[in-house]
Amino acid sequence: MSVKISEKALDHVIDDMVEVVENSKDEIFNISEEARREHDHLVLELKETKEKVLQHIENGDKLEERVRFSRKRLAEVSKYFERYSEEDIREVYENTHLMQTNLAILRQEEKALRDKRDELERRLITLTHTINRAEGLAGKISVILNYLQDDFRQVNEMIENAKEKQEFGLKIIEAQEDERRKISREIHDGPAQMLANILLRSEIVERTIRNGSMDEAISEIKSVRKMVRSSLYEVRRIIYDLRPMALDDLGLVPTMKKYVDSISDYNNIPTEFSIIGEEKRLNSKYEVAFFRLMQESIQNAIKHSEASQIQVKLEIRRNSLTMVIKDNGKGFDVSKKKDKSFGLIGMRERVEMLEGELHIQSSLGKGTAIIIKVPY
């Protein structure tokens, strides 16, 4: 699998998306504010209209009462018309008529007001819906923003990690090849050459014996023996580098002790090893992992830290294994990742495989501590 999107490019895309979504959020906010203003305005208008409707009903009722009264009077005037002048009758008649007309107008206005009131109420309901929807949308957009800002960046990180792992895999293959080359060279230059030499010398010994010079033969045999011994030493060193047999034979703790001693001697850096808890054999998967983790941590301290002291602490508990490798060197910026550096990545990988945790505490000038905790 090839990961083509680089972290930077993806960050850019996310930033753009965040901007667009943020603008939309502002727009929705504006829409919702406008709707709210309109809503408040409508509420006021509705209140006024309702008051007017009440006023009209009241006025209408009063007027109706007066019309009724006026009509009664008109009936009376009409019945006893001999008692009233023509003038009086017309006045009553016209008055009644006028009031009836006014009442009709009033009732019509009242109906118009009622219609307006109903319309306002309908618009208010729609507007409330709009406001609610805008608010819901704003909430959803906030969720999207969160996704973009947190979860999406996490995806970004995951892609970056995947890329790192892929590079790590390639590095492993490369390292394997390097290791084979190194071993074949070491065997070629060391034991193989020595064996060839020994073969040659043994022929010389044979010839010397045939010639009867025993003393010379004995001294030759002594030098052959020396050569055999150093070949043996070389072969053992190569084997140890490949995988300390002590790890399988004696277990983690003695092998670690041996390693720390030899490395301390060789590099002239006091290196301390201490163990807490019961010293016992562990599942070989864990023994190998912890040995390699310690090896890489110490190698790093020696290679990079310029420390004058290194400490290794191993704690074996019933349910967990903890190891701390500490140096008093110059420290480094943990957040900065180096290209072509795979030691720490490999360590994380190993710890992850054992479902454990690895923490690095380091600050410039204050040394480094690698803390590894693995459930067991």
Ligand SMILES: Nc1ncnc2c1ncn2[C@@H]1O[C@H](COP(=O)(O)OP(=O)(O)OP(=O)(O)O)[C@@H](O)[C@H]1O
């Ligand atoms: N104990 C330490 N003190 C100071 N710097 C350190 C220490 N451990 C690691 N570093 C820094 O972190 C970097 C990464 O370490 P890492 O082991 O991943 O790679 P490396 O040692 O450079 O190469 P590799 O392990 O692949 O041969 C180192 O190059 C070094 O700068």
Ligand SMILES: [Mg+2]
């Ligand atoms: Mg390293």
